[in-house]
């Protein structure tokens with residue numbers, strides 16, 4: 001692990017680290033915010049943030065204004081890059097495929113399968129690294145934005161025993177049914193839509209209710225969606241998740257926020273409420 005940035009922030013420290021990843025076979029950057037409680041030697045719970053299309057680890061740490069809330073609640077914030085990167089890593093001209101658009105899946109198709117293993121990275125490698133190198137407990141929650149909202153939902157729904165709570169801003173909830181998802185899942189996983197189901201939150205909520213993962217825990221979901229988001233009706237379609245959760249009685253709070261768009265101004269407006277909501281789940285006795 002090599003530290004590449006360090007800034008005092010709200011009594012804690014915003015850091016950026018770079019490390020070789022065994023999941024992606026590349027160097028990965030990750031933002032880590034240590035609250036004052038962690039600097040004082042306390043083991044703190046960890047909230048993982050997954051960013052959207054075109055983002056690196058920088059967007060969230062510089063634009064969301066999350067650090068003050070993490071400092072208040074004593075949470076570590078971990079925000080990784082959104083894909084493997086490098087001149088030897090496959091890429092595409094489109095902003096919505098390849099570098100900056102890992103979609104938090106494990107790719108099975110050439111030329112992507114060599115490095116695009118962001119699911120393994122986020123679920124296994126990153127928590128192990130964080131819990132070994134920082135004053136972090138193994139109590140975790142996860143949230144994200146857009147493609148990262150999709151990632152957070154998929155990760156929590158597939159591993160309900162590993163995350164206390166999951167929330168999202170403007171998530172892609174049904175990639176199998178929208179253009180962004182169909183393009184990318186087709187490329188990373190091949191053209192059989194059956195293979196996409198394990199990466200689709202609507203399908204996963206239904207599978208969880210049918211007991212297909214052998215898990216009885218159903219992580220509560222909080223979603224904020226801007227009413228003026230340009231991607232709302234074509235790519236995000238939160239009503240599909242709302243219907244799946246209603247049909248299966250999965251706990252979901254979906255809040256439509258009139259006037260807000262898809263940007264980090266929207267995220268900054270509600271990040272404090274999301275962090276407070278996660279803090280409650282993270283600080284409950286197990």
Ligand SMILES: N[C@@H](CCC(=O)N[C@@H](CS)C(=O)NCC(=O)O)C(=O)O
Pocket residue numbers: 051052053054055059063095145146147262263264
């Ligand atoms: N049309 C946009 C799509 C990308 C986009 O809206 N990305 C969102 C996540 S899906 C984002 O967070 N962008 C970076 C930022 O606002 O800092 C582009 O070409 O850049």
